[in-house]
Amino acid sequence: MKLICNQRVFSACINTVQKAVSSKTTLPILKGILIATYGQQLKLVGTDLEIGIENYIDAEILSPGAVVLSSRILGDIIRKLPDADIEIEVDDNNTTTIRCENSEFTLVGQPAIEFPELSRVEEEEGYRLPQDLFKNMIKQTVFATAVDETRPILTGVLMELQEESINMVALDGYRLALRQANTRNSHNNKAVIPSKTLNEINRILLEEENTDVEIFFTDRHVLFNMNKIRVISRLLEGDFINYKQIIPKEYKVRAKVNTKKLLNSMERASLLAKEGKNNLVKFSIRDEIMNITSNAEIGKVFESVSIELEGEDIDIGFNSKYFLEALKIIDSEEIYLEFTTSVSPCIVKPVDHSNYTYLILPVRLVG
Amino acid sequence: MKLICNQRVFSACINTVQKAVSSKTTLPILKGILIATYGQQLKLVGTDLEIGIENYIDAEILSPGAVVLSSRILGDIIRKLPDADIEIEVDDNNTTTIRCENSEFTLVGQPAIEFPELSRVEEEEGYRLPQDLFKNMIKQTVFATAVDETRPILTGVLMELQEESINMVALDGYRLALRQANTRNSHNNKAVIPSKTLNEINRILLEEENTDVEIFFTDRHVLFNMNKIRVISRLLEGDFINYKQIIPKEYKVRAKVNTKKLLNSMERASLLAKEGKNNLVKFSIRDEIMNITSNAEIGKVFESVSIELEGEDIDIGFNSKYFLEALKIIDSEEIYLEFTTSVSPCIVKPVDHSNYTYLILPVRLVG
Numbered sequence: 001m002k003l004i005c006n007q008r009v010f011s012a013c014i015n016t017v018q019k020a021v022s023s024k025t026t027l028p029i030l031k032g033i034l035i036a037t038y039g040q041q042l043k044l045v046g047t048d049l050e051i052g053i054e055n056y057i058d059a060e061i062l063s064p065g066a067v068v069l070s071s072r073i074l075g076d077i078i079r080k081l082p083d084a085d086i087e088i089e090v091d092d093n094n095t096t097t098i099r100c101e102n103s104e105f106t107l108v109g110q111p112a113i114e115f116p117e118l119s120r121v122e123e124e125e126g127y128r129l130p131q132d133l134f135k136n137m138i139k140q141t142v143f144a145t146a147v148d149e150t151r152p153i154l155t156g157v158l159m160e161l162q163e164e165s166i167n168m169v170a171l172d173g174y175r176l177a178l179r180q181a182n183t184r185n186s187h188n189n190k191a192v193i194p195s196k197t198l199n200e201i202n203r204i205l206l207e208e209e210n211t212d213v214e215i216f217f218t219d220r221h222v223l224f225n226m227n228k229i230r231v232i233s234r235l236l237e238g239d240f241i242n243y244k245q246i247i248p249k250e251y252k253v254r255a256k257v258n259t260k261k262l263l264n265s266m267e268r269a270s271l272l273a274k275e276g277k278n279n280l281v282k283f284s285i286r287d288e289i290m291n292i293t294s295n296a297e298i299g300k301v302f303e304s305v306s307i308e309l310e311g312e313d314i315d316i317g318f319n320s321k322y323f324l325e326a327l328k329i330i331d332s333e334e335i336y337l338e339f340t341t342s343v344s345p346c347i348v349k350p351v352d353h354s355n356y357t358y359l360i361l362p363v364r365l366v367g
Numbered sequence: 368m369k370l371i372c373n374q375r376v377f378s379a380c381i382n383t384v385q386k387a388v389s390s391k392t393t394l395p396i397l398k399g400i401l402i403a404t405y406g407q408q409l410k411l412v413g414t415d416l417e418i419g420i421e422n423y424i425d426a427e428i429l430s431p432g433a434v435v436l437s438s439r440i441l442g443d444i445i446r447k448l449p450d451a452d453i454e455i456e457v458d459d460n461n462t463t464t465i466r467c468e469n470s471e472f473t474l475v476g477q478p479a480i481e482f483p484e485l486s487r488v489e490e491e492e493g494y495r496l497p498q499d500l501f502k503n504m505i506k507q508t509v510f511a512t513a514v515d516e517t518r519p520i521l522t523g524v525l526m527e528l529q530e531e532s533i534n535m536v537a538l539d540g541y542r543l544a545l546r547q548a549n550t551r552n553s554h555n556n557k558a559v560i561p562s563k564t565l566n567e568i569n570r571i572l573l574e575e576e577n578t579d580v581e582i583f584f585t586d587r588h589v590l591f592n593m594n595k596i597r598v599i600s601r602l603l604e605g606d607f608i609n610y611k612q613i614i615p616k617e618y619k620v621r622a623k624v625n626t627k628k629l630l631n632s633m634e635r636a637s638l639l640a641k642e643g644k645n646n647l648v649k650f651s652i653r654d655e656i657m658n659i660t661s662n663a664e665i666g667k668v669f670e671s672v673s674i675e676l677e678g679e680d681i682d683i684g685f686n687s688k689y690f691l692e693a694l695k696i697i698d699s700e701e702i703y704l705e706f707t708t709s710v711s712p713c714i715v716k717p718v719d720h721s722n723y724t725y726l727i728l729p730v731r732l733v734g
Binding site for chain 1: 437440443444447448449463469470471472473474475631632634635638639642664665666667668669670671672
């Protein structure tokens, strides 16, 4: 195998596939990246067996072949080379020589045959989403997945693909995030995608409007195709919770509030809340003012935020962390907070559209 | 005590004195910052008993007083407040109320009387240095101090203050850094300043040319006065090594090389050097070329850098870490590398001036 490629392009490609490589793996070959010629292109692959990332780049292929090289060392070396042509040559023992201007590296490679093949997902009957929209949908849901593994299905995000819309839902027993988008799809499907996969996809997705990601499913895997980059991940097995029955249809109290002002006040209140237990902050909603208070041994805080209120006064307590995380990812200038009683869930919704719903359970106030 | 000050100014001031506060202290009062009125100014003080930082800011003092507040909590709160006026009020129990727009914090304070006084250093017979020059002198020496405490004196930097110059010297048994500056001083002195103190000073010093730092010594302490900020530190006790006798006066081989090109090549070579033992890189100096090589189990590297050579060919080995750290802080475009034999020290010097000398011991090559 022998080829010439550009340092910057090669380095960016290594950086992409490295996201799937785990340094903690017990299988040494998985610490490597597969580098293989593919027609007149170069293909790089990294995988931890749960998720696999393939990236194709243009290269001048002088003779075909494949090799596996240490992901960490290769990445470090290529990053440090000048922005110039790099020549890569692999001999029959997988010994790899990398030449660039006045530098020559010789690395011990491993045989490509030992590198595991990624699961096959046929690119038929897929779904299409603009990359920037998908990025936003991930951002607004993935943070609400469960961290602990006691109910593995909750560590993923449910994707419901329907003829006229795509819903993404995450919940962890304390809060729920639901993002909806209108799309046209030829058929229905649903699947639960691991949060780790979505976090990596989020880093790869572009913020430009005019490029789409294509999504294909099998019973056990999902493929995301983003032009030159393909990500293949296993799906989580099992049934997701029937989330629709958790979301209340009605409310008794509704407060309209400026998102940024509430976020700032909550951030300050949480400085003391996190010193105490439960991150507890209390809301006292009265007429045109919402007071936020929190107590800890070291001191207390009192914040007030102006609101527009429909309905009666209410006192209710929350874990500030769950509120803050939602306020940070809502782009709208104003939100509604909808309450029924001080022991029933609060719904957070943007004022200007209805594609996002966040539910948060209250903390019962004592006394 | 009651006063009004600006959020941005107060926050920057907390940030400065926090550098002296250690979160690991066993004396609870030292986790706090002393806040005291001082005429029509506000004084903040942080200390870990080794180093103390005082910072004065303008404030509207409504009634005098002093209190000690948790450094971490106070810093977090003030940083999160809006850029507006902050009112601070302390009652007889040291309970402190902080008001700013729609926020009100009440914090438990500690009595100022319990806060340790910083050591006194009279501001007489001092030395003056432009802040940007002192910053540069610290940067070019402090990295070469010893990390381990087996010889405590080597964890500091020797300052030699002479009538026409100031020298700063650091060494750790493997390398030595000497920075000289021409200044006019009224008297001679020398002292060894802990590297931690210099690192904190470096973060406080400005990069502007026209402000000076004033330096005052007692037998056991040093005071750095930078306008509104005063840093007081203990000195290291004991005699510094007679460093002048370590630096060779002559050389047999001298190579002139581009600093940045050598740095880049060394950084790449060290990627493999650090995989092996000792960070070993080998220089082969021949005519107009210096080859840099390194070997590890996973592979090897060959770099070549063009040089101008005076004297004979030489082969010599180094710990790449000690070379890299010096190359990173030399501002000159070109340097001289001066050698005598392959087992004697190498001297690194800027080509364009003589105020910096770096000495590095070679690693004996086997075979």
